[in-house]
Amino acid sequence: MLKLFKHLKPYTLTVIVTIILIFLQSIAELFLPSLMSDIINNGILKNDINYILKVGGYMLLITAGAVIVTVAASFLIARIAMSFGKDIRDIIFTRVESYSLNEVDKIGSASLITRTTNDVVQIQNVFIMMRMLVMAAMMGIGGIVMAVTRDAKLSIIFVIVLPILVSIMVLIGRKGLPLFRLMQLKVDKLNLVMRENLTGIRVVRAFNRVQEEKKRFDNANKDFMENSIKVNKIMAFIFPAMMFIMSTATLIIVWFSSIRINNMDMNVGDMVAFIQYSSMIMFSFLMGTMMFILIPRAQASADRINEVLDIVPEINDPENPVEFIESKGHxxxxxxxxxxxxxxxxxxxxxxxxxxxxxxxxxxxxxxxxxxxxxxxxxxxxxxxxxxxxxxxxxxxxxxxxxxxxxxxxxxxxxxxxxxxxxxxxxxxxxxxxxxxxxxxxxxxxxxxxxxxxxxxxxxxxxxxxxxxxxxxxxxxxxxxxxxxxxxxxxxxxxxxxxxxxxxxxxxxxxxxxxxxxxxxxxxxxxxxxxxxxxxxxxxxxxxxxxxxxxxxxxxxxxxxxxxxxxxxxxxxx
Ligand SMILES: Nc1ncnc2c1ncn2[C@@H]1O[C@H](COP(=O)(O)OP(=O)(O)OP(=O)(O)O)[C@@H](O)[C@H]1O
Ligand SMILES: [Mg+2]
CATH class of the missing domain: 3.40.50.300 (P-loop containing nucleotide triphosphate hydrolases)
Structure with missing residues (x-):
């Protein structure tokens, strides 16, 4: 996939700006729980309305800023993804045009079409994921720093919860990966049958093969559906499982915090902030591991695209061609x-x-x-x-x-x-x-x-x-x-x-x-x-x-x- 990303060069500046925007967004989100805990500790518990209004105002401003930054980042990412997709399609088309007939025969025209359309879309999706990845990295690191500085003892809980989280994701990923790779092959097959039937519609009718061809299409279609269902079953499992682990972790935090609040070791605001940081950290780990599942899927597409781009056309122009402007026709x-x-x-x-x-x-x-x-x-x-x-x-x-x-x-x-x-x-x-x-x-x-x-x-x-x-x-x-x-x-x-x-x-x-x-x-x-x-x-x-x-x-x-x-x-x- 990295090989494809070298075509991102024209968008270097936009990519950098986008990363800065995501960075700003993460910082804003990291500060909000801190302010919230200040409001609870110094405002609500001390009945200081002015303090609440002042810090609340800051929070509102930060949130507004974060909204603007988020929208801008989404806009830029969509732009990069779409332009990049267009470029890649252009590159594939130009490359295929330079193929000799041998090379077209090798991959097959139906597959070449899927690779130019569907596979490129998979790569485009990576950009949307990339955003989550960058965000996850920043929030994860930032969250840990903030949580540990707030309450080092309570942070021990992460040492237990995070490995569990990651291993479950890895297990799921192992099961899902081969299915993701199969997905594109099934799309290929579907396109092949559809295309053959459209171009050969007269022959199909004349030989009364409509029923058989329908069966052939149904098979390819069902195959695709079954694979998609399997993939979605796995995906459907991931979220509730994660929510369960995260909620359990929160419960444990509340449990220990309440004991310490009781002993006057901790105040309520810190607990609220800590809970928020902990969900940030877990969420970012979730995103991070999710990437390791989703990126291979895009990688499968990237491989298919690279296969098209890597074929060296057998028939090439010579390095020093003989000028051949007028011909006698001999x-x-x-x-x-x-x-x-x-x-x-x-x-x-x-x-x-x-x-x-x-x-x-x-x-x-x-x-x-x-x-x-x-x-x-x-x-x-x-x-x-x-x-x-x-x-x-x-x-x-x-x-x-x-x-x-x-x-x-x-x-x-x-x-x-x-x-x-x-x-x-x-x-x-x-x-x-x-x-x-x-x-x-x-x-x-x-x-x-x-x-x-x-x-x-x-x-x-x-x-x-x-x-x-x-x-x-x-x-x-x-x-x-x-x-x-x-x-x-x-x-x-x-x-x-x-x-x-x-x-x-x-x-x-x-x-x-x-x-x-x-x-x-x-x-x-x-x-x-x-x-x-x-x-x-x-x-x-x-x-x-x-x-x-x-x-x-x-x-x-x-x-x-x-x-x-x-x-x-x-x-x-x-
Ligand atoms: N792309 C290809 N790949 C492999 N074999 C091929 C390919 N094209 C043609 N052939 C084979 O080469 C042989 C000669 O084919 P060609 O098309 O040159 O015949 P032709 O003399 O033009 O016949 P016709 O009069 O039917 O057009 C045939 O046996 C055919 O099966
Ligand atoms: Mg011929």
Missing amino acids: IEFKNVTFAYKGAEEPVVNNVSFIAEPGRTTAIVGSTGCGKSTIINLLCRFYDIQKGNILIDGIDIRHMRQSDLRKHIGLISQKSLLFSGTIAENIKFGFEEATDSEIKYVSEIAQVKEFVDELENGFDTLISQGGTNLSGGQKQRISIARALIRKPKIFIFDDSFSALDFKTDSRLRNALKNEVTDSTVIIVSQRVSTIMNADSIIVLEEGKIVGIGKHRQLLDTCRIYREIVASQLSEEELA
């Missing part, structure tokens, strides 16, 4: 081999090819043969294990990631749109795009065709994940989004799969003039989409089994012939 894969984390076999095995500007390079192959992986590698979403990927002769690991991706217009296999309007989604590719530019690319990407029929046109809102659009519409918007960047390298990963043949060919014809001096890489399963490419790469289980033009490959590559044959017969059948 791509070369040189003996590239890559395996996903935890997989035994490489998914891309010794792949070498060249893709040149002004030409279209196509990649075909059966499903799961590694086509999208090659695209991921070119965008440096993952780092390769062997070989080199060069653009204009520069290894992509030697340039900044932003420089590399600036030149790439990627239309990924799964079209992903963001909540916002259609125009905003297209502008995602190039923030400064004008309306006429948006119209222009929309015409090429065949977006305009369906946008014109929408009531609000380009201002139509896309719901989260683009669920209110068809698959083909989403693909076309993704294409427009890439076009508007005017990149040197275009990558279409199965981007025409959801389009009918007519729209597909219309789109590709319009595209042709747009991408004339760019390097175009098209991944597709459809022979008709790629047969006119300048170079076709045939992939089989991560290996290249043929490179050439359509005609050439028909003669030389058995696997290509099989792919073509299977599709032609399918089309003929249809």
